[in-house]
Every structure is written in structure tokens, then in C-alpha cells.
Amino acid sequence: MRPSLSFCKNLLAERWRHGMLRIFRKREKRSGGGLAAAKGRFVLSVTIPLLLYESLGIFVLAWAFILMFYNYSSGRLGGPILGLGGSNPFVGIQNFIQMIKGTSVQANLFRTSLKNTLIFAFAVLPLNLVITLPLAYLLESIGERFKVLYRTIYFMPVLTSSVGVALIWMSMYDPQGGWINAIIRFFGGQPVAWLSDPRAGFLGISVAMWAVILAYLWQDYGYNMVIFIAALQAIPQGLKDAALIDGATPWKVFTKITIQLIRPTLLFVCVMTMLSSFQVFDIIQVMTNGDPGNRTQVLMLDIYKNAFRYQRLGWAAAESFVLFLIVMVVTLIQMRLLRTEWEY
Amino acid sequence: MTSRAITETSTVQVPLPARRPLRRAKIWRSLPLYLLLTLGLSFTLLPFLMMILSSFKTNVEVLQVPPTFLPDNPTLENYRKIFNDPSLPLLRFYGNSAFVAFFNVGTTLFTSALIGYLFAKFQFKGKRILFGWFLTTMMIPTQITMIPSYLILTRLKLINSLWGLVIFSAVDAFGIFMLRQFCESLPGELLDAARIDGASEWQIFLRIVLPQLSAPLATLGILGFMGNWNAYLWPMIVLQKIEVRTLPIILTWFNSTHTGQGGLVMAATVLIMLPILLVLVYFQRWIVKGFTMTGFK
Numbered sequence: 001m002r003p004s005l006s007f008c009k010n011l012l013a014e015r016w017r018h019g020m021l022r023i024f025r026k027r028e029k030r031s032g033g034g035l036a037a038a039k040g041r042f043v044l045s046v047t048i049p050l051l052l053y054e055s056l057g058i059f060v061l062a063w064a065f066i067l068m069f070y071n072y073s074s075g076r077l078g079g080p081i082l083g084l085g086g087s088n089p090f091v092g093i094q095n096f097i098q099m100i101k102g103t104s105v106q107a108n109l110f111r112t113s114l115k116n117t118l119i120f121a122f123a124v125l126p127l128n129l130v131i132t133l134p135l136a137y138l139l140e141s142i143g144e145r146f147k148v149l150y151r152t153i154y155f156m157p158v159l160t161s162s163v164g165v166a167l168i169w170m171s172m173y174d175p176q177g178g179w180i181n182a183i184i185r186f187f188g189g190q191p192v193a194w195l196s197d198p199r200a201g202f203l204g205i206s207v208a209m210w211a212v213i214l215a216y217l218w219q220d221y222g223y224n225m226v227i228f229i230a231a232l233q234a235i236p237q238g239l240k241d242a243a244l245i246d247g248a249t250p251w252k253v254f255t256k257i258t259i260q261l262i263r264p265t266l267l268f269v270c271v272m273t274m275l276s277s278f279q280v281f282d283i284i285q286v287m288t289n290g291d292p293g294n295r296t297q298v299l300m301l302d303i304y305k306n307a308f309r310y311q312r313l314g315w316a317a318a319e320s321f322v323l324f325l326i327v328m329v330v331t332l333i334q335m336r337l338l339r340t341e342w343e344y
Numbered sequence: 345m346t347s348r349a350i351t352e353t354s355t356v357q358v359p360l361p362a363r364r365p366l367r368r369a370k371i372w373r374s375l376p377l378y379l380l381l382t383l384g385l386s387f388t389l390l391p392f393l394m395m396i397l398s399s400f401k402t403n404v405e406v407l408q409v410p411p412t413f414l415p416d417n418p419t420l421e422n423y424r425k426i427f428n429d430p431s432l433p434l435l436r437f438y439g440n441s442a443f444v445a446f447f448n449v450g451t452t453l454f455t456s457a458l459i460g461y462l463f464a465k466f467q468f469k470g471k472r473i474l475f476g477w478f479l480t481t482m483m484i485p486t487q488i489t490m491i492p493s494y495l496i497l498t499r500l501k502l503i504n505s506l507w508g509l510v511i512f513s514a515v516d517a518f519g520i521f522m523l524r525q526f527c528e529s530l531p532g533e534l535l536d537a538a539r540i541d542g543a544s545e546w547q548i549f550l551r552i553v554l555p556q557l558s559a560p561l562a563t564l565g566i567l568g569f570m571g572n573w574n575a576y577l578w579p580m581i582v583l584q585k586i587e588v589r590t591l592p593i594i595l596t597w598f599n600s601t602h603t604g605q606g607g608l609v610m611a612a613t614v615l616i617m618l619p620i621l622l623v624l625v626y627f628q629r630w631i632v633k634g635f636t637m638t639g640f641k
Contacts (some may be wrong), residue, residue: 035539042545043468046458050474053515057481060512063492074495082495135384138377150381152628154388159624159631161574163592164617167599168391171398171606177407179394185410218391223635230636279485282576286596300487300577307491308581320487327485 068095068321072314088314095318106306110319112294113302117323119205120298121277123213124220128273132221133266136228137254151229155222162219166286169215170195173287198293206295212284219283220276224269231265232258271334275327299323396618399423399611406606422611431586432598434615441590444509444579445572449565452516457561459515460523461553465535478517486578494581504585509578519564522637526560527553563634566627573620591616 063082070084071091078088098107139150157165172178173194181191192200194211202210235258243253259266281300284290290297290305299319307316398406399422401415426432463475493512494503502508530553538548554561576592583589586597595616599609624631 038539038545039466040468042549043462043466046462047468047474050459050515054474054477054481057489060489060492060496061484063495064488067491074498131384135381138381142374142377142381146378150385151632152625153385155628155632156392156621156625157388159570159628160621161576161592161595161617163574163576163595164613164621167595167609167613168395170599171406171610172391172394174407174606176409177405177411177606179390179411182410218388222388226632226635230632279487282592285576286599303487304577304581308494313491313495317491320491324485324488 064317064320067314067317069093070314071095072317073311074313075311091314095315096322098315099318099322106312106315109294109297109302113297113299114322116209116295116297117278117280117299119209120213120216120280121274123205123209124216124277125270125273127213127217128221128224129266129270131217132224132269133228135221136225136232137258139225140229140232151226154225157219158222160219162282163286165215165219166283169211169218169283170287173211195288196292198291198295206292208288208292208295212287212296215287216277216280216283220273224273227265227269228262231262235261267334267337271330274330278323278327278330395610395613398607399614401607403605403607406610407604422608423615425608426612426615432594432612436587437589437591437594437616440506440588441573443506444575444590445569447510448513448572449568451510451514452519452568453561453565455515456519456523456564457554457557458549459520460525461527461549463520463524464527465530465532478520481517490578490581497582503582504588506583506588508582509590513572516568519568522564523557523560526557530556563630563637566624566630567634570624570631 066082066084069090069092070088071094072078072084072088074083076083076087078084078086084090098104099110102108135154139147139154142150172180175181175191175193175196178194180194184191192207195208197207200207239257239261240253243257244250248256279300280298281304284296284298285301285304288296290301300323303316303319303323306312306319397413397415400418400420401412402417402419402421405412405416426434463471489512497503497508500508502511534552535548538552543551574592575590579590580593583593586594589597595612598612602608602612
């Protein structure tokens with residue numbers, strides 16, 4: 001192709017290119033060199049779409065913030081701007097006052113949900129640590145080949161979709177054919193209607209709550225285990241050997257060396273577990289949907305139901321803000337604690 | 345692990361009389377350890393096993409007291425029913441899930457790499473503010489943005505559309521944060537050499553930076569794929585019509601429309617959950633690496 005192109009055309013193109021180059025060079029001088037200009041153009045071509053997209057994010061956040069001061073329902077038409085005002089009236093901090101001392105059904109349900117969420121989170125955390133930390137420690141002290149196999153299997157529930165986990169455990173909890181009741185019967189106990197009996201309880205927590213806690217733990221412990229294993233692997237073996245030679249018992253080595261050295265990880269795991277259990281939704285929604293008698297109604301479930309079933313979006317936005325505050329406070333405490341941990 | 349192997353071999357070479365009985369004691373001591381680990385193992389595996397076994401039982405046998413371990417008359421009836429059920433076109437739902445997962449992962453990987461590279465290697469006005477904004481959005485959980493996002497989607501008429509699932513997840517603050525750290529370790533000389541050779545900035549990004557990031561991109565990709573594939577709450581809000589739903593929502597819908605048919609539901613669970621679980625188990629190493637590297641789910 002090239003040689004057959006007419007000379008004239010080539011010349012024209014050359015002149016045009018030359019002219020363009022002159023224009024560009026002038027600009028480049030102002031902005032300090034060709035490379036800098038190219039860099040500037042690149043930065044602009046990325047940041048401009050990014051800013052546009054992020055402004056959508058700001059818009060979403062602002063909307064979320066405004067909504068919680070309104071009695072907003074997507075079923076009503078409302079005012080001209082985003083449906084705010086008119087039949088969706090501004091109520092100020094009334095939503096939050098309701099949450100604290102309201103006597104309506106939804107205010108009571110909010111407080112129940114908050115209580116259940118706290119019960120769930122504070123039950124999950126110690127149980128999780130009691131399972132994961134010793135298991136990770138034991139797993140650390142066995143041969144490499146077995147370790148990979150065990151870890152793979154312990155990790156499988158983490159990879160499973162939580163809906164699947166919920167369905168599997170629902171059939172395990174089945175009052176008739178479920179295996180949990182079969183085990184109870186085998187030891188001579190009374191079978192329990194795990195997911196539907198509102199009165200049965202253990203340690204002041206209903207059996208339905210225990211049931212979802214167990215299912216949640218089953219899905220989640222592999223996650224913390226691998227985090228712990230990674231932390232444990234970072235501890236130099238020499239330290240432990242030295243302590244053992246000096247006559248320390250394995251228990252002492254565990255408490256005085258291992259625990260001390262993985263403290264940052266321990267804190268991190270505590271907070272992450274706490275955060276994800278504050279926001280638990282999938283397993284509970286599938287297994288009980290808040291039943292029996294709202295015994296397993298957690299905050300996320302309450303927010304979901306209010307927003308998308310009862311169309312109380314203003315109220316739901318206020319609730320999610322409360323949940324956000326809890327999550328925020330826990331995160332800030334974590335950052336504070338971790339910072340002091342790292343300083344020594 | 346290697347350090348332990350070395351210490352063990354080196355101690356064997358030292359002639360100490362107490363060594364042998366100590367070793368035998370070690371084996372005896374590790375026996376309860378293996379027992380305990382295996383106990384935990386069976387607790388982990390048993391529900392999976394039960395799911396698979398139940399899927400071969402009839403709906404009557406599933407409810408039997410006491411429950412059978414192995415199916416009395418193993419039957420493929422449940423699977424046959426699901427494959428012949430016109431209201432449950434599994435391939436279609438697999439397609440929905442795959443579209444959402446691959447599209448989301450593809451876009452977030454690209455944007456994360458690009459923006460991470462920008463934050464790591466370029467100086468521009470407002471960079472600190474922009475990055476601070478990203479860090480802030482990282483801390484804002486979905487339940488805050490979920491309600492206004494839903495309202496936006498209803499106004500855009502994107503409810504019941506798979507596109508509605510994608511538009512809010514084009515940028516992932518966490519991915520940006522992680523890839524920025526990787527980009528910072530890229531040598532500036534490499535990029536400058538390419539510039540001197542006449543490569544444009546986009547060429548540098550696509551041909552030089554992206555290949556360097558393949559390891560963290562793979563990790564982020566598999567984590568993102570898992571998160572998208574198993575996502576439940578947001579798809580449930582957006583996809584209300586049955587034919588556009590993704591797999592987890594279909595599974596709960598199937599469960600609620602087939603109550604009392606335990607064997608059938610377990611067969612559906614196997615078909616919907618197991619294939620992808622096996623894929624993820626295969627990539628487990630990367631996922632573990634991602635979790636321990638990032639500490640996020």
C-alpha cells in the first residue's frame with residue numbers, strides 16, 4: 001500500500017502533521033514538556049469519568065441521609081423533588097425518637113431486632129474463637145500434607161453460598177427427619193422443633209436463635225481459621241522450641257508466646273467477626289425469616305422488611321443509620337486498639 | 345514449615361539418649377490431636393454428605409423417624425423432576441448468575457487497576473481528597489446505600505433487569521486500595537523507559553502495568569467472583585421477576601414453593617450449589633491468599 005500512495009497526498013499529510021505538532025508543542029511548553037502533557041491528559045481521561053461516577057455515589061449517600069428524616073413510602077407519590085414532602089412529610093428526628101421510646105409495633109420490633117442482633121453477635125464471637133483458635137493451633141502442629149487436606153475441608157463452608165448453607169441446616173433441624181433431633185433421640189432426649197418453637201430456650205436464648213447461630217458458625221469458622229493459620233505460621237518456631245527446652249509446658253507456650261504474638265490478628269479477627277455478625281442477613285432470612293415470634297428478627301432483616309415489604313423507607317433508612325453507627329463505633333475502636341498494639 | 349524440618353533433622357544428628365522415647369511419646373501425644381481434628385472435620389463434612397444423600401432419597405424417606413443414613417432405595421427421581429420442570433430452566437439461571445458475576449468482576453478489575461495505577465503513579469490536584477473519599481466509601485456498608493440505590497433503579501426502570509445489578513458495582517473501593525499498593529512497587533524506570541520509547545499512557549497501562557498486576561488481579565478476581573455468585577440480598581431486591589433471577593434467589597424460591605419435599609429441595613441445592621463449590625475449592629489457595637492478604641470477605 002505505502003509506496004503506491006500519491007506523493008502529493010503524503011506531502012499534505014506531512015504538512016498537516018507538522019502543523020498539528022507545532023500547535024501541540026506550543027501547548028506543551030506551557031504545561032512543561034510533552035510527557036507531562038500526555039500524563040495530564042491520561043489523568044483527566046480517568047478522573048473525569050471517575051468523578052462523574054463518584055458523584056452518583058455522593059448522590060446516593062445524600063439521599064440515604066435525607067430519607068431518614070422523612071416519613072417516606074415508595075407507595076406514595078409525594079412532593080416534586082425525589083418524592084420528598086407532600087404525602088411523604090418531613091418528620092425531623094421523629095424516627096429516632098420513636099426508636100428510643102416509641103410504643104408502636106414497629107418501634108418495639110426495632111428494639112427487639114437490636115437486642116437480637118446484639119445477642120447474635122455476642123454469642124457468635126466467643127463461640128467462633130473457642131472453635132477456630134484451638135483448631136488453627138492444632139492444625140499448625142501437624143504434617144504438611146494433612147494440613148492442606150484438613151484446611152481445604154474446613155474451608156469448604158466458607159465457599160458455599162449462604163442460601164445453600166441455610167437450606168442444608170434447615171433439613172438438619174427438621175423436627176421429624178432431621179439429624180439433630182435424631183442425635184437427641186439417640187441419647188434419650190426430647191426432640192425439639194428448632195426453627196418454630198418460640199418458647200423453648202437455652203441460657204435465656206431461644207432455640208431458634210441457637211439454631212441460626214450454629215449454622216452461621218458452621219459457615220464462618222473456616223474463614224477465621226485460615227486467618228489464624230497465616231498468623232501462626234509467621235511465628236518463628238525457634239521461639240517455641242526455646243521455651244519448650246527451658247521447660248515450659250505446651251499450654252504455657254500457647255498462652256505466653258503464641259497468644260501474645262498473634263494479638264493484633266486476634267483483635268482484627270474479633271472485630272471482623274463482630275462486624276459481619278452485626279450485619280447477618282442471608283442465613284436468618286432463609287431459615288426463619290425472623291420467626292418464631294420475632295425471636296430471630298435481626299436488624300438487617302428488620303430493615304429489609306420495612307423497606308421492601310412494608311414500604312416504610314424513611315424508617316428503614318433511619319434504622320440502617322443506627323446499624324451504621326454501631327458498625328462505625330466498632331471499627332473505630334478496632335483501629336484505636338490496633339494502633340496501640342502495633343506501637344510496642 | 346521448613347524451619348521445623350531443619351531443626352528436627354539437626355536434632356536427630358545430635359546423639360542424645362532421651363531422643364527416642366520422646367519421639368514415641370510425641371506420636372502418642374499427637375493421636376488425640378488427630379482425633380480432635382477429625383471430629384471437627386466430620387462436623388464440617390456431615391452436612392454436605394447429608395445434603396447429597398438426601399437428594400437421592402424419596403420425599404417420604406427424608407421425613408422418616410429415625411432418619412436413614414444411606415438412602416433405602418437410591419433414586420434419581422428428584423433430579424429427573426428438576427430437569428423436566430419447565431418452571432425451573434436451570435441453564436437460564438446459571439446464565440443470569442454467570443452474566444452478573446463475569447460482568448461485575450471484569451469491570452471492577454479493570455477500574456480497580458486503572459484507578460489504583462493512577463493513585464500510585466500520578467500526581468494531580470485533589471488526589472488526596474479523592475483517595476480519602478474512596479476510603480470513606482469503603483467503610484459505608486451496603487445497608488445504607490441499598491435503599492436509595494433501589495429508588496434510583498426504580499426511576500431508571502432497571503428493576504428486574506440484570507443491568508440494574510451491575511451499574512452500582514462498576515467501581516470497587518477496596519480493589520482500588522489493594523491495587524494501588526501493588527502499583528506503588530512498580531519501578532518508575534520501567535514506565536519512563538516505555539514513555540521514552542514512544543508508548544502512549546494508555547499503552548503503558550494496558551501493555552506494561554496490567555501484566556505486572558496479574559497475580560493480585562487473579563486474587564481479586566476470584567474473590568469478586570465468589571462474592572458476586574453467592575450474593576443474595578441486593579439481587580433479591582432488584583430481581584423480582586422469576587426469569588431474571590440469579591441462582592441463590594432461585595434456590596430460596598424453589599424451597600418456598602416445594603415445602604415438605606425435602607429430597608427434591610436437596611437435589612436442587614446440589615445442582616445449584618455444588619458445581620460452583622467445586623470450582624471454588626479448586627481455587628481455594630488463591631482465595632485463602634486473598635483473605636489473609638486483605639482480611640476482607
